[in-house]
Amino acid sequence: MTANNQEPIIILKDVCKSFGDFQALHNINLEVNKGERIVVCGPSGSGKSTMIRCINRLEEHDSGTIIVSGRKLTDTMKDIDAVRSEVGMVFQNFNLFPHLTVVKNLILALKLVRKMKKAQAHEIGMGFLKRVRIPEQADKYPSQLSGGQQQRVAIARALCMNPEVMLFDEPTSALDPEMISEVLDVMIDLANDGLTMICVTHEMGFARSVADSIVFMDHGEIVEMKPPKEFFENPESDRTKLFLSQILTH
């Protein structure tokens, strides 16, 4: 963990967001320090995904302040692409570019955004493919890979940009059960390396072993935020207790 005198890498202050009449986020306050691992959980429709999608502005918040590594996200911000290139994101449905091979998926942004030469980008891409343990799949198309492999490619693609923060939006929810652990293994590996991570997931085993804090959301609000041990053993809110009883009994 880094010293507390350092500015948090992500700050959300009184963030609100509505979709029409539906208020998806209600005065969200959250600070994430460098190297911290945050797991976000809560019932579906509680605003988990919306919250992390606001951090790289896939959703625009209506009011409040979001600061990502010292840069405030505003409407007039011209440099949103620059912020995005510092924040990696992994999606539930992988969202790999289907028309590009695995390695080309990895190096596209290195070439276009980082203006890297092909050879150098390729070397970096292959490095991260080794890191997620599928270098042999480099020249295949995403459709030729299993779901677990595709998600590992998606993680590698985000890592290639050397992001300061990684956002995971239910990375294992679309996977067959037998493939979940291969993706979680990679994520645990990253966590052990000190990567800053915000992870929306229902994998409570992962949350317990990896997270520094667990954020529980319900109805667009952060209900509580605690270290895993306290969160599981001593939840404060009734809503948290109900949620835990629902997901842990099976």
Added chain:
Amino acid sequence: MNLEFDLILESIPRMLTGIGVTLQLLVLAAVLGLVLGVILLLMRISGRRYLSFPAFIYAYFFRGTPILVQIFVIYHGFPQFEFIRDSVFWVILREPFSCATLALTLNSAAYVSEILRGGYLGVERGLHEAGMALGLKKHHRFFYVTTPIAIRLAIPAYSNEFISMLKATSLASTITLLDMTGVARTIVAQTFAPYEIFISTAVIYLVITTIFQRGFGMFEKRMSRYIRQ
């Protein structure tokens, strides 16, 4: 009645003299129509109403009226106006070939823009988001992510459009052009054998269509190589 095979065999080489005009019309209209169609598409998906609305109206009119009528308006209608005869456009509008090319181009552009738009709308939203999340700029996402996928999605519909246009070139024969159909009509006027001549014409069109269809099929296969069969 008897089918005179000799007549068919004799007339086919003569009709092939019109193939040049037919293919010129087709290729010119396809290329120019594609260019104009892409411009219309960009207007349509620009998100700016002053661009998207004219493009919508354009497609509405050209898709809503027959090509033959469009050809007649351009060839017979426009020259009625003196200011058009005096303008630089007269160079185009006084020649039947350029009139037919113009009509086919304008018509094809309307369809092509709609076909490509269908392709664009078919690209999954998640892929845009993945591009955004990587920090790709709008034009990068457009050229490297959306367009290749949209093209693949649009090929089957575009190949239909291309073949419709091949057949529509025959309408040029109504404004004195000697394309294949024009030549066929001339031969019929000389031989009084419409049955044999038009059957042969149909066969030639069929052969050309088959060749193009095979071509598009191969192109589609190549563009779809990343999809698991």
